[in-house]
Amino acid sequence: MADDLAAFLARLGTGRMVAVEHSMGGQVVNLLAVRHAGAVRTVVALDPAHGAHGDEVAGIPARLAQYRAHGSAAAAGFIAGAFSARAPAGLRTAHVRTMLGTPDHVIAQAYAGMYTGPGAVGIRPASEAHLDRRTRPALTVWTSAEAAEWERGSLRVPGSRVEHWPDSGHYLHEEHPGRTVRLIEEWSGAERAD
Numbered sequence: 001m002a003d004d005l006a007a008f009l010a011r012l013g014t015g016r017m018v019a020v021e022h023s024m025g026g027q028v029v030n031l032l033a034v035r036h037a038g039a040v041r042t043v044v045a046l047d048p049a050h051g052a053h054g055d056e057v058a059g060i061p062a063r064l065a066q067y068r069a070h071g072s073a074a075a076a077g078f079i080a081g082a083f084s085a086r087a088p089a090g091l092r093t094a095h096v097r098t099m100l101g102t103p104d105h106v107i108a109q110a111y112a113g114m115y116t117g118p119g120a121v122g123i124r125p126a127s128e129a130h131l132d133r134r135t136r137p138a139l140t141v142w143t144s145a146e147a148a149e150w151e152r153g154s155l156r157v158p159g160s161r162v163e164h165w166p167d168s169g170h171y172l173h174e175e176h177p178g179r180t181v182r183l184i185e186e187w188s189g190a191e192r193a194d
Helices: 002-012 024-035 054-058 060-080 091-100 104-115 124-132 145-152 177-193
Strands: 017-022 040-046 138-142 161-164
Touching (some): 024 124, 040 177, 054 060, 060 091, 138 177
Parallel strands (some): 138 161
């Protein structure tokens, strides 16, 4: 996906960009920043799908089997539980409906691509090796304190930082849109000043 995105951006002639994404997209923009650094000024990854460890890694084979067998119906259960108690009304329903409309094979292929496929960077050792190759400044926002602390230890590029939003579910940018926009504007402005 990162290579496809780089080719698309080259055709558009966008120049170097502030690459902002969430979850699986957080993997994509970090891959873009490593493989196509000339296309990226900085990365903003919101609760990215990298750094899996422990019980999460142990559950990958079973989860992938569920996604292969039941596709979007299995993934909808994950989505339903991905929101904080403060999430706006209707947000959970909207995402569950979107997930249920996703072709089953896409769910399984995307999940495998993140965690088990060739070149996957979702599991912590592969994530660490990949993030170590990042040459562009990065801002990562986690909803997990443990993940935030882990990624702080991976920062190599001056100016990079990690934030922890404990009051948020996985869709933090939709639970806190104003806060997210302000953060990205602040980050982008600071990067322009460098």
